[in-house]
Amino acid sequence: MECIYIWQREDWPFFTWNDSKLSYKLGRVRGLQGKLVGKMSALGFELKNSAMLDALTSDITKSSEIEGEILNVDQVRSSVARHLGIEIEGLPDADRYVDGVVQVMIDATQNYMKPLTDERLFDWHAALFPTGRSGTYKITVADWRQGAEPMQVISGAMGKERIHYQAPDSNNVPHEMSVFLAWANDSQKIDSVLKAAIAHLWFVTIHPFDDGNGRISRTITDLFLARADEMPHRFYSMSAEIRKQRKGYYEILEKTQKGDLAITAWLEWFLDCLEAALLDTEKSIRTILQKATFWDKHREISMNERQIRMVNMLWDGFDGKLTSSKWGKITKCSPDTALRDIQDLINKGILRKMDEGGRSTNYELAL
Numbered sequence: 543m544e545c546i547y548i549w550q551r552e553d554w555p556f557f558t559w560n561d562s563k564l565s566y567k568l569g570r571v572r573g574l575q576g577k578l579v580g581k582m583s584a585l586g587f588e589l590k591n592s593a594m595l596d597a598l599t600s601d602i603t604k605s606s607e608i609e610g611e612i613l614n615v616d617q618v619r620s621s622v623a624r625h626l627g628i629e630i631e632g633l634p635d636a637d638r639y640v641d642g643v644v645q646v647m648i649d650a651t652q653n654y655m656k657p658l659t660d661e662r663l664f665d666w667h668a669a670l671f672p673t674g675r676s677g678t679y680k681i682t683v684a685d686w687r688q689g690a691e692p693m694q695v696i697s698g699a700m701g702k703e704r705i706h707y708q709a710p711d712s713n714n715v716p717h718e719m720s721v722f723l724a725w726a727n728d729s730q731k732i733d734s735v736l737k738a739a740i741a742h743l744w745f746v747t748i749h750p751f752d753d754g755n756g757r758i759s760r761t762i763t764d765l766f767l768a769r770a771d772e773m774p775h776r777f778y779s780m781s782a783e784i785r786k787q788r789k790g791y792y793e794i795l796e797k798t799q800k801g802d803l804a805i806t807a808w809l810e811w812f813l814d815c816l817e818a819a820l821l822d823t824e825k826s827i828r829t830i831l832q833k834a835t836f837w838d839k840h841r842e843i844s845m846n847e848r849q850i851r852m853v854n855m856l857w858d859g860f861d862g863k864l865t866s867s868k869w870g871k872i873t874k875c876s877p878d879t880a881l882r883d884i885q886d887l888i889n890k891g892i893l894r895k896m897d898e899g900g901r902s903t904n905y906e907l908a909l
Contacts, residue, residue, distance in 0.1 A: 548799050549710050549747055555721065557740060559806040564736070567813040571735060574820040575771060581827050582777050589830055590775070591628045597776045597823070598622045602647050605760045605781035608788060613640055622648070642669035650761045651776050654768035658726045660719060663750075666761065670754045681752035686715040693749055706796050709749035718748045726762075738766035739812035740805070747799055760784070767816075778823035783815050791815075832909070833857045843890050848873040849883050853892065856907050863896070863904040 548554060582590060599619045606613050614634075621636035621644040623629070636644065646666045656662070664684040671683045682688055693709040710718055722744055732740075745759040760781050768774055784791050790811070798808040836857070845853070852869060862868075870880035884905055887893040894908040 553803050558804050571817050593777050594775050600782045601779040604785040608785050650765040651768045652774045654765050676753040686750050687712045687752045707799050715750045734766050734770035738763045739809050778819045780819050783819035865902045
């Protein structure tokens with residue numbers, strides 16, 4: 543039996559959903575957004591910039607990771623900082639490709655009220671593929687895909703391929719995108735969070751480009767979420783959460799694209815994913831505030847550069863348990879110096895020994 547995709551149905555693209563089923567989840571998400579906006583406004587200028595820098599860096603790197611592309615985190619952070627006018631030292635200059643990827647996200651979130659047009663999407667696409675190639679393959683850049691029918695999303699080894707999805711023919715893409723963009727720029731009364739979810743699904747279903755559709759769909763999502771927040775400052779990362787839930791993301795996407803125009807299940811999944819992203823950010827902001835309070839409380843205590851570096855690493859999420867040997871390796875000092883550094887911080891009430899037993903002693907912040 544031949545599969546019927548959502549775009550092949552007679553009522554395409556008139557999506558429907560059950561408002562009563564979504565109201566509780568949407569209310570929770572909206573409440574969390576308001577709470578986080580309030581917390582962000584309470585942060586000082588430097589802390590706000592730090593939170594925004596972290597969120598955008600995470601959003602950009604994780605969105606590429608979903609597609610199997612690993613970007614240099616330091617280069618992304620450096621480029622984001624430069625575009626936002628945030629002074630930060632010790633980071634490498636971003637290469638042309640990374641800078642282009644960052645420019646796309648900055649344009650979407652900083653200029654979130656600007657209309658979404660085909661030319662704007664073409665500019666984003668050109669920035670993602672500056673060489674005109676996807677890997678070793680030449681692709682159509684800054685224009686809708688052309689020819690090469692059918693456009694399919696496939697997995698599995700050769701001879702055992704599984705078709706997850708087949709997009710509309712390329713000669714239908716200009717019309718499909720014209721309808722999508724008219725809806726995207728229409729001021730109809732629909733919550734911007736739901737509009738972000740619908741736009742994401744609609745765009746990847748049309749699959750208008752040869753490559754980069756996933757990344758651009760998530761960029762469009764961020765644009766509408768910025769409209770929902772009514773601010774350009776990004777402080778949570780939907781892409782980072784989608785990366786964590788990648789298996790579930792592809793499953794609900796495939797199920798929806800092979801279903802009918804009733805998309806309540808997709809919207810519920812999207813709201814759950816967004817709520818998880820917001821809760822994760824709430825935890826991060828709490829840590830940022832605790833860290834700021836900690837340094838304010840201990841500003842009169844003298845510490846050398848090694849100690850300052852290691853204490854900041856503990857605040858930012860140290861990988862594993864801190865031991866004197868790790869201290870020595872990271873700060874490039876002798877075991878005796880590492881022990882003296884640690885004991886000094888214990889005496890000053892900044893570090894303490896952990897209660898766990900074991901062959902080596904572990905240390906943590908004395909909060």
